[in-house]
Amino acid sequence: MSNLKYSEISLILKEQLSNFQFESKLSESGIVIQVGDGVARSFGLNSAFYGELVEFDTGTKGIVLNLEEDHVSIVLLSPSKDIKEGDIVKRTGKIFSIKVGEGMLGRVVDILGNPIDGKGPIEGKLFDMPLERKAPGVIYREPVKEPLQTGIKFIDSMIPIGKGQRELIIGDRQTGKTTIAIDTIINQKRFYEEKNPVYCIYVAISQKGSAIASTFNLLQEKGAMPYTVIVSAKSSDPASIQVFAPFSGTSIGEYFRDTGRSSLVVYDDLSKQAVSYREISLLLRRPPGREAYPGDVFYLHSRLLERASKIIKDQKMAEKMNDIPESIKKEVKGGGSLTALPIIETQSGDISSYIPTNVISITDGQIFLEKDLFHSGVRPAINESISVSRVGGAAQIQSMRKISGTLKLDQAQFRELESFSKFGSELDTHTMDILKKGKINIEILKQSPYSPYDIAEQVAIIFIGTKNILKNIPIDKISIFEKEYLFYLKEKHEDLLSLLRNGFLNDKISRTLEKVALELSNKYVS
Template sequence: MSNNVIKTSEVSEVLRMQLEGISTDIKFDETGVVMQVGDGVVRIYGLHNAEANELLRFDNGVEAIVMNLEEDNVGAVLLGSSAEIREGSTVKRTNRMASIMAGEGLLGRVINTVGTPIDGKGKVTGELFEMPLERKAPGVVFRQPVDTPLQTGLKAVDSMTPIGLGQRELIIGDRQTGKTSIAIDTIINQRANFEAGNPIYCIYVAVGQKGSTVASTVQTLKEYGAMDYTVVIAANGSDPAAMQYYAPFVGAAIGEYFRDTGRNALVVYDDLSKQAVAYREVSLILRRPSGREAYPGDIFYLHSRLLERAARIISQQEVAEHMNDLPPSLKGKVKGGGSLTALPLIETQAGDVSAYIPTNVISITDGQIFLETDLFNQGKRPAINVGISVSRVGGNAQIKPMKKVSGTLKMDQAQYQELAAFTKFGGDMDKVTAMTIDKGKKNEQLLIQPLHQPMSVEKQVAVLYCGTEGLLRDIPVEKVSEFEKQFLFTLDVNHKETVLDRLKNGEFNDEITAILRKVAADTVKQLQN
């Protein structure tokens, strides 16, 4: 009887031997079922642990991003066609936040919101890093002051509403007033930096535009050699609303890749009005409560969390390593001293800057360039309204010679526009008023610039010096553009080293101004003969 007694130690030994080598880690995919699908939005049951902004994947490869977390279901937006997705379709969690693969291989390419190339040049090559679409903006501790200019090549902008690295400058105006042209000219003007080995990488985000318009823009950038340092993200009007909504975040993520690896980047959001419309569409289908003017109440938060990501990061390596929410793929590669500058575009209705979306974005950005239809129709290019346009960074984002030359220009032009309005009523003018109007007219003519012909900063300083110092008083208004051409030609040929190169390096003294005055006087004489 005693021989049949089973010892506990023996049983545990046998069990241990049998269980050895068996993995005890439980691996499972959390899957959900589509309850409802329509208008690019799906409601899913069963994803109890899904997180906001998490990427989901359907069996047919289409991806979706979680936007709403409700008690009994998850609301997600589709990044692709909903044609093959039906009630009862299964969807899996990826346990990854929505992200984009960024790297040098994107330069010169046109991609869509999910990072797929749409330019017919095959796959994106080179090393790519995963960058999250949504990311906390750098804190105040990590930011440097905005004190280095980003030259647009446009006299009116660089002199009166200058833009600095890390700034957010809004370009606002009605449709067909030249908003995109300012952004494209700014990108083209970075060619000189690229050739000098100090590139400012550009990201152009086209939201809700026609495919033909985007193709035309890409062609323009190619013609001027700007695609070498530019990435174009296209979310066309025919794409789902979610693709248009997320496109600016993709632009910000790619810009942050360059910024966090110690380079300078510029991102153009063209335009955020269309992103707002796409967000409203998605939000109302998801039954998010609407706010003022039937927009969702958090539309301000949408634009603020996007634009706050523009910053110039401090240069200390060790501090930059501890930046907020650093993507794991960039660990060890982060360098301080990079910057991300944002140029958001907003379309107004009949010049109404006090509408809901314009006031939102004006309050988030560091200044705005306001383009006016009337000025555009009068042939003023760029059609900037000097009175409403402002840069809150001001002279900090200008080289010293430009600061000196343009100091009074904005005030002079605003004064001229007021006086010009009064003189329409007729009546006699005193000598001082007549001189102010004459100077204003000629300065206005000097600030006109042909499309896609940005001007180097030293030439801008030389030309504007003639205007602000009243050196054009003896020639008629219609000869101002001819004066500009001859004056710059003479400087290029005879005074490149003595004047232009020194202005570029920040020198501005009596010797330089004496040469500028002499060349201007000689040019005026030639035009009078």
Template sequence: MSNTKDFILEQLKTQIDNYQGELKEQTVGTVIEVGDGIARISGLSEVMMSEMIEFDTKDNSGKKVFGVALNLEEDSVGVIILGNYESIKEGDTAIATKKILEVPVGEEMIGRVVNSLGDAIDGKGDIKTSTHYPIEKIAPGVIARESVFEPVQTGIKAIDSMVPIGRGQRELIIGDRQLGKTAIAIDAIINQKGQNMKCVYVAIGQKESKVAGIVAKLEEHGAMEYTTIVLTGASDPAALSYIAPYSGCAIAEYFLDKGEDVLIVYDDLSKHAVSYREISLLLRRPPGREAYPGDVFYLHSRLLERSCKLNKDNGGGSITALPIIETQAGDVSAYIPTNVISITDGQIYLEPDLFYQGNRPAVNAGLSVSRVGSAAQIKAMKKVAGKIRLEAAQYRELAAFAQFGSDLDKETQKKLERGARVVELFKQDQFAPLLVGKQVISFYSLINGYMDDVPVEKIVEFEKGLHEKIENNTSIIKDIGIKGEIDENIEKELIKEIKDYKSTLEYLIENK
């Protein structure tokens, strides 16, 4: 025993003897102006762009306050303050840390709720990681990328069939407030269970109650096992909202570098642009259109460009981004919406009229596009989705036309009947994502006319029953998921099952 004790004491002595406090020259500055989350500092020569600045002040909780240098001017430095700026006084010392702003990343982040600096705010204790990533990073270049080919299954019928999203794609979700933009993103996250995806949900300037609800829902569906939530609340300073999406992206890039697939949701980028506008105006950068600064396009383009599909030589990982934009009264031609539309690889446009008619999710099939297209669909879905998209488009055209007169020929009437069923089939409840196999079965029975004699109001019931029957009796749903296509055997079995099922039903319309 005493040997051990001596050893410990000996070690302690030698360690202290060998300890050399290194002498470091530090660059300092003095706060000459502070307010609204912005500080102006004189001194700080040789400071870098977006370098972390440490203030010699402690906030109420006893933590040091940090800032980020954003404006390097002739005789002062403009700094945004991350956190509580009320404790900073004029004349305080600011020290340049010689580090670019970075956040902790790693497996430990999964299942946690963090702020935009990577600190846990879910009350489950500190997050201990050994790796840090800078929040700003140049996006991978052409050589490292490859084209998108694997699907992200959102589990939403209207999206997976008509606007398919691929791994590495950036698909904008756009629409007015309260139309279910977040709901689509959350459903997509819930549906990633068992699909080898990590998810990051970035809430920018959101109501904390809303985010608490989302976390609860995700936990309920077991989705927090692969999800990280980056949260800046509505009461957080604009500086934190401004860096939140970049932090979220840095967390996602850790998994990308490990060759994994990540789905990241930015909810929402309009608020992000607003907080950047606030910061820019306070830093006295010249305002441009709608008072946004000149580089507001670059603000989003550099963020979304970091979403990518890497080729095999670079690990083969991907980051799929679902940015959300909230429009004002359906105005998609405002500044920020047009910017983001032009950056992304397509958009899902949600329409108020559809929403209030009860077609939820209210995806407008005409205005929603995916520039990656069918490259990101499994073969089985490709086969049925093309037809569905056509039926939906024809229905839209005819429905407007059919309002004028009731004397329609048989062909048109048939198309209208079919179209009404397509619209009905696209209706889907929240938090009820559907496996791709089930989606294919629904679409298959519709385009092959097996639903034509099902009354429109019974479609939902019919679909549910059909899925249940097929799931219980056969392995078709799994087979489609694994093989990715409907071969002859599956098709035969499927037709038989559908016919069997229909023979048990009583509500079918008699053939005229």
């Protein structure tokens, strides 16, 4: 049978079944004619639609992804070892959906929303949310202007992220991409405690089980799991699981967004999803394009990332939004947001290859991490000259906007002069001052992993960096000074930090920050 074409197989079957009234049955069910590599081909299922969930006799579920003239191709959601030729497959009439609810918080789930952390079933009310859903139209969106603070000085000062934005984290392997995303999740703890939570969904795509477990343990240790859901798609799972995992994470995020709350979804990482999608497409015999990816891989990522948005506050308008599932219609409120942090892995820093350029063109900016910076001890290893946020100062609190306005420009000037200074032997005083200030700012912006900074502390330390108050302190003493300076402010000037946190920065506050910095810096001056 393996030498026969599908059309020949279906002709033989049609001939053998010509005496029977099977036409009505074959519209609702089908017969498996080939199975392997996570894909089953079935004769029949004449009424099936694209993306429909179908079920085999064995209980295995699959998704209809190819509708051919004489057969349908089904991608399986679990290993195919129990399915064999001749098995019956039936329509369910449903699209692929996931059960979501408040009980998911703190749990590790698979792409169907089933818990896999050994803590028993998910409690509370659950709602059906489709995995594939139309992105909200323009009239249902608001401008992105509310900050989503990451707790990372580099990002909150120069590449700010707003609620509802899509900001790409891109770089080579082992440059700290996941660390930035995890830091952002950990930083939401203070907002959760202040009853203004950002619910986080971390989607682990094609990772080892041990890596997912260590992420869970880290988030639990840092107190971040009460407002976080981990969607797991291990590297040992079928390719289909890795393709649909980001859609599951987005559906969970949309539940919080549509019920009027803020959510953040991290896709770690979409390069792996694209590779799995390529694998499935080639098995489905779709024509390969550039780098063997199918032509619709751009559409795969765009229809996923376009769903990130800030929803209009008007509740009556929000209720009319596209494709709201019946199950949550009564719960819909305006003003919610879904922020996306997709991660993309590059090869030797090549951001001009196929998948990176696709995702860069879909997102509202990118944070580019560089291997050379990472190995030189600059962590997070962000190259601020090609990192950008297309939302910019609109997503910053007033105090941060005031002090960080010149920071990016200063650092760009420093980078340019630094590359030239390697060739010159004698430099003038002005150039030396710019280089010294740039190096001090780099020291200020350095940060340990998993230790996000409060926004007020960020403003306080970046302020004295931009004012060049630390010019006489040796570079190797900056980090010690920073710890002492911030500790002193917390102990003696908590009211001042509170004002900075709320966006206030006037002359009086500026003078106090300068005075404290100058007094403490005297003992570090060589």
